[in-house]
Amino acid sequence: MDVKNAFLHGDLKEDIYITLLGGMSTLSPPNVCKLKRSLYGLKQAPRVWTPKGIVVLLVYVDDIVVTGSDPDAISKTQQMLHSTFHMKELGHLNYFLGLEVHYHPEGIFINQHKYIQDLVQLAGLTNATLVDTPMEFNVKYRRHEGELLDDPTQYRKLVGSLIYVTITRPDISFVVHTVSKFMQSPRHFHFSAVQRIIKYILGTSRRGLFFPKNSSLQLQAYSDADWAGCPETRRSTTG
Numbered sequence: 746m747d748v749k750n751a752f753l754h755g756d757l758k759e760d761i762y763i764t765l766l767g768g769m770s771t772l773s774p775p776n777v778c779k780l781k782r783s784l785y786g787l788k789q790a791p792r793v794w795t796p797k798g799i800v801v802l803l804v805y806v807d808d809i810v811v812t813g814s815d816p817d818a819i820s821k822t823q824q825m826l827h828s829t830f831h832m833k834e835l836g837h838l839n840y841f842l843g844l845e846v847h848y849h850p851e852g853i854f855i856n857q858h859k860y861i862q863d864l865v866q867l868a869g870l871t872n873a874t875l876v877d878t879p880m881e882f883n884v885k886y887r888r889h890e891g892e893l894l895d896d897p898t899q900y901r902k903l904v905g906s907l908i909y910v911t912i913t914r915p916d917i918s919f920v921v922h923t924v925s926k927f928m929q930s931p932r933h934f935h936f937s938a939v940q941r942i943i944k945y946i947l948g949t950s951r952r953g954l955f956f957p958k959n960s961s962l963q964l965q966a967y968s969d970a971d972w973a974g975c976p977e978t979r980r981s982t983t984g
Contacts, residue, residue: 752807754830755783755793810838843909845953852960856953857913861946864906868899868943875948876941880920884938885976888927891934900931903939910946913953917942 762777763784769776783790791806809826813819826832838846843860846853865871894900907921920942927935973979 750831752783752785752787752790755790757781757783757789757793759789761787761789808841810841812838844913852955852957854953854955855913856951857910858950858953860906861910861950864903864910865943865947865950867906868903868940870940870943870947873940873944873947876944877948879917879942879945880923880938881941886923886927886935886938887976888930889932891932894931894933894936897928897931900936900939901928903943904928907939907942914946915954916952917946 757780761780763780765776765778780787783793811819811822811826823832823834837848840846840859843857845856845858847855865873904921904925907917908925911918911921920938924935924939924942968983970981970983972981974982
């Protein structure tokens with residue numbers, strides 16, 4: 746669902762005055778007005794409009810995702826929103842914040858195919874050779890190995906995007922965590938590792954998470970550990 750003119754619905758908690766546009770004037774100077782409601786452009790606007798007392802999964806600016814296992818509860822929530830705001834129904838959720846939602850009789854499948862394609866273009870690796878693993882086997886990455894990058898901006902952009910990809914790709918969580926440790930002063934060796942991760946997800950961009958309709962709510966956890974595995978501090982890695 747989408748809220749029309751969302752930022753005009755907020756009740757301000759602070760005293761905010763605006764200078765009038767040219768050609769407008771008040772009865773007496775100074776030519777300013779005290780706002781009773783929120784306006785677009787105010788830094789307070791995104792915080793004060795959010796609907797209260799409504800159970801929703803996610804609210805992002807003026808877009809709302811309503812979800813649940815009870816159709817009647819969803820319908821009542823939608824009616825409540827319509828009675829409070831001017832709403833626009835967008836139908837079933839298919840794309841939201843880079844997440845693609847696909848519906849199947851057995852459940853729901855979520856991936857980030859388009860987001861990954863945009864990330865590959867950002868990295869300039871559209872025609873790159875694919876790799877089978879996100880990291881080279883038995884390679885240890887050190888903070889001070891190799892030459893520093895002249896401009897670390899691209900490195901930070903790519904790693905930040907990869908962190909977002911881990912929402913639906915937990916298989917790259919470890920390697921993304923590894924390269925994110927060098928954000929402050931990345932080197933060419935680290936940048937090559939980031940490029941390898943992107944080449945890996947380029948060939949597996951349609952993979953994601955599947956949520957079966959009848960899945961068990963029982964959680965399963967796995968852990969691994971090494972002994973003195975860090976090449977610099979000799980600390981162990983657990984978890």
